[in-house]
Amino acid sequence: MTGMLGAAYPWVKAAHIIFVIFWMAGMFILPRYLVHHQEGLAIPGEPERWIAREDKLRRMILTPAMILVWLLGLLLAANLGLFEGGEGLGWLHAKLVLVLALSGYHGWAVGYARKLRTGRANLSARTLRMVNEVPALAAVLIVVLAVVRPF
Ligand code: HEM
Structure with a gap:
């Protein structure tokens, strides 16, 4: 129903923007972790450290913020009436x-973090850096x- 949120509307919108900030912070940092993780695959002790960082980021920020x-x-x-075919919502x-x-x-x-966990890296460092910009x-x-x- 259009306008159904009533007085809660500005609070819902503020919460939306707050969690967008958290989600995007995680989305900016995870691909950077992947670059460091991939570059450190052959360095003893490094992969374990990146696996732990990636796990923590996913569990504490990325998954809850996206949901x-x-x-x-x-x-x-x-x-806004999207599910009732509201006008002007292109x-x-x-x-x-x-x-x-x-x-x-x-x-x-x-998924790529999971792949790196098993030591498999199928993207070049250059491609990985480029997809960081997405x-x-x-x-x-x-x-x-x-x-x-x-x-
Ligand atoms: C994941 C699914 C998402 C849905 C379904 C969604 C839906 C919406 C809707 C319907 C509004 C309009 C609220 C209103 O004016 O009444 C809104 C506002 C907004 N959204 Fe999202 N959104 C999503 C993700 C995102 C993401 C990823 C970003 C930023 C990267 C974002 C940034 C914003 C901003 C900045 C506003 C405030 C716009 C304004 O009031 O001027 N949203 N969102």
Whole structure:
């Protein structure tokens, strides 16, 4: 129902943005960890340290923040009438496509960390550094869509 959040609306939106910050902080740092982890595969003691850091980041920040961003974001979308075919929500459809892609990237990065854990690295250091830029690019596009709402 449109406007269903009532007085809770600004609080839900604030919480959405707070957990977006936590999720994005984790999304910026995990790919960087992957570069260091991969470069340290042959150094005794290094892989264990990166595995522990990656596990902690995933358990304490990445997974909980992503779940909360999705839950709060879907509540806000329902509040705007997305599920009742509300008008003028082209920006939100585009944003949802991008956040789905970002969630896929999240899954890929966690999967690559698992691969490194078994000593397998199938991306070159250069490619890994390039894919590091994906979350920044996604964040720019998502924030522009959410704030400017160009369509
Ligand atoms: C994961 C799924 C997500 C969903 C379903 C979602 C949905 C929404 C909705 C419906 C609003 C509009 C609230 C309103 O004005 O009433 C909103 C606001 C916002 N979202 Fe998201 N969002 C998601 C993820 C993200 C991500 C990943 C970012 C940033 C990287 C982000 C940044 C923002 C910002 C900055 C606003 C405030 C816009 C404003 O009020 O001017 N969101 N979100």
